[in-house]
Amino acid sequence: MIVDLENIIRELTPGLIRYCKARMRDQSLAEEIAQESLTALVQRWNRHGAPNSPQAFVFAVARRRATRSILGRRLLLPLQFLSGSHDHGPDPEEAALSRSGLSELIRALKRLPTLDREAILMVAVGDVRTIEVARILGISESAVKMRTLRARLRLRALLEDGNARPRK
């Protein structure tokens, strides 16, 4: 049973970290959220047995925590400005992304509608099956497919037209 759990965790982790990185755009925060989500799975497994879908369980936890963390950062931002602790210079993570050419991709992702972005990030980045994404997002499987397709088209258009560049 422990072997099963470890195998599942090994299988899920790369996709989970990718998803968390895409959501958080911060390596350490992404790792932290991925780890917390997997820990939640281990605890659930040990106390009540395996969930119906470990993948859906882990990604649902990760999605919730990522959203909470992003909201927390947004709420703290005005306080950081007021206290003067906010760094006005370029964020090291952002700078690294910019150097690696990722910033354009991230900007394009940010311009997608929330559910479309979630759908494409889970399917294409996190390797989550469509049926599981439907369960996590609370929509039908066909809606997930439609949203993923729409997100792909929009993303591609944004990247080709250079619309993902920051607006001046």
Next chain:
Amino acid sequence: MHAHESNELEQRLRRAFEPDSEAVERVIAAAMRPRGRRPIRLIAAAALTMAFVALVWAYLAHETMPVHAENIRLEYVGTVALLESSDGSSWIVSPDAASKGPDEYLNMIIFEGDEP
């Protein structure tokens, strides 16, 4: 959108956020690390429960506090009852006292010692 274009886009997305193997191992090791239940939460819950029980107990004890009969001495003289507490205060209870008006008095002689 053609399938190869779709694959290309997905590959690009995956490459963009691909974690290094060290990060993957780090996260797996941290998640698999055995950890007990959080005792702080249990302790906090137990403390809150105990505080609540203590409050309820104190309230009920106050509400239903019995009169300490041993602190009151009760003595009957005919139809008159004489109550005397340990701190020296005393009450006289008589069925006649209730029927007296504001200007009427009940005359009583209380003897120390043997019965009159």
